[in-house]
Amino acid sequence: MVVARKWIQTKAFEGAVSLDNFQLVEEELPALKAGEILIEALYLTVDPYMRVFPKQVDKSPIGQQIAKVVDSKNDKFPIGKIVLAMVGWRDKTVLDPDQDNPYYVTRFTPKKTLVEIPNVGDVPYSLYLGILGMPGLTAYFGFLEKCRPKPGDVVLVSAAAGAVGSVVGQIAKIKGCTVIGSAGNKEKIDWLKSIGFDYVFNYKETAVEDAIKTFAPNGIDCYFDNVGGEYALKVLDALSPYGRMCCCGQISRYNTTEAGPEKDVIHTIMINELSVSGIMVYSYTHAFPNALAEIAQWIKEGKLKPKETVFDGFTKLPDAFLEIFKGTASGKLVVKA
Numbered sequence: 001m002v003v004a005r006k007w008i009q010t011k012a013f014e015g016a017v018s019l020d021n022f023q024l025v026e027e028e029l030p031a032l033k034a035g036e037i038l039i040e041a042l043y044l045t046v047d048p049y050m051r052v053f054p055k056q057v058d059k060s061p062i063g064q065q066i067a068k069v070v071d072s073k074n075d076k077f078p079i080g081k082i083v084l085a086m087v088g089w090r091d092k093t094v095l096d097p098d099q100d101n102p103y104y105v106t107r108f109t110p111k112k113t114l115v116e117i118p119n120v121g122d123v124p125y126s127l128y129l130g131i132l133g134m135p136g137l138t139a140y141f142g143f144l145e146k147c148r149p150k151p152g153d154v155v156l157v158s159a160a161a162g163a164v165g166s167v168v169g170q171i172a173k174i175k176g177c178t179v180i181g182s183a184g185n186k187e188k189i190d191w192l193k194s195i196g197f198d199y200v201f202n203y204k205e206t207a208v209e210d211a212i213k214t215f216a217p218n219g220i221d222c223y224f225d226n227v228g229g230e231y232a233l234k235v236l237d238a239l240s241p242y243g244r245m246c247c248c249g250q251i252s253r254y255n256t257t258e259a260g261p262e263k264d265v266i267h268t269i270m271i272n273e274l275s276v277s278g279i280m281v282y283s284y285t286h287a288f289p290n291a292l293a294e295i296a297q298w299i300k301e302g303k304l305k306p307k308e309t310v311f312d313g314f315t316k317l318p319d320a321f322l323e324i325f326k327g328t329a330s331g332k333l334v335v336k337a
């Protein structure tokens, strides 16, 4: 008999997430039926959207993991094969590789529970949860398709030291742009400078509108928005005519239910003929293989530098999740099971 551990969410999130939102429980797994496999987590991801994903109370929070097949009654998935699976915060799982994703929401998640890992060469498995996974692809499509950068454009990225923002900034450099990033501590600022950002500021010390006056006196051409709220409205006001803004996330608002700052944003969008677009990365599923090949090539050439903060141990999942909102660590947060 195999016993799995899984985290469940004990109560609805309200305000800041705390450790008592989660409980670790054990579960006896059923014997494998024909066609099924048993997988064991190697790395699990924590991402900001887990804070706002609907209907998870009494369930294991949504999440992908890189896992190894450890028992199999399916010839296509032999023992030892590595897969990417959306099974939530669990260390062991029995599944049919062809089953639909129990967390599926149209456009927002993969349709199937299990996804083959892309064949992009010999890279650490954890990267499939970051730069070669959902966050990296979000950066790639959000920036290239929605911001439509041109060489010489001035690009601003918020939460620039994070999983998405750090990739956006580096792709912007590859595309010949001038890149400004914001982050919340000195270690992140120093790291962003070291990977090629032209200007970096601590948004907790310098208001974004002041940073823009200093670093981009002629305005911002592209804004990649990871934070939303007042920060995003301030940047909207500073976009150059024909500017582009990619609305990727609103992390400054995830822990609050209070109404956001009000303003007649529509007038600003009209008068400057701005393009403001959202991004949902799974809308580009058809184009993932080519994008991943290009990202992998940039990594190989040293043009894109992955960074991770790794939490050691399955029991650390809630701590890793809380770290997203503390904001001390940079790069992609992953948990080594």
Ligand SMILES: NC(=O)C1=CN([C@@H]2O[C@H](COP(=O)(O)OP(=O)(O)OC[C@H]3O[C@@H](n4cnc5c(N)ncnc54)[C@H](OP(=O)(O)O)[C@@H]3O)[C@@H](O)[C@H]2O)C=CC1
Pocket: 047, 048, 049, 134, 135, 138, 158, 159, 160, 161, 162, 163, 164, 165, 182, 183, 184, 185, 188, 226, 227, 247, 248, 249, 250, 251, 252, 253, 279, 280, 281, 282, 323, 324, 325, 326, 327, 328, 329, 331, 332, 333
């Ligand atoms: N549309 C889509 O398909 C996707 C959207 N996203 C969104 O992209 C954004 C970035 O995601 P990801 O790169 O994974 O996360 P990050 O790795 O950037 O982690 C979160 C970071 O956000 C910053 N942050 C945390 N709380 C706040 C706050 N209250 N106000 C301002 N900044 C805060 C902190 O950095 P610091 O304070 O140092 O800047 C923290 O380190 C999120 O909003 C996420 O929801 C992500 C993936 C897909």
Ligand SMILES: CCCCCC(=O)/C=C/[C@@H]1[C@@H](C/C=C\CCCC(=O)O)[C@@H](O)C[C@H]1O
Pocket: 048, 049, 052, 053, 054, 105, 108, 109, 110, 134, 248, 249, 250, 280, 281, 282
């Ligand atoms: C609703 C806030 C979403 C914040 C942006 C973000 O991080 C998106 C990430 C998606 C995510 C889907 C997340 C939420 C779907 C909400 C559906 C609903 O019915 O409200 C996940 O699938 C990975 C990213 O594509």
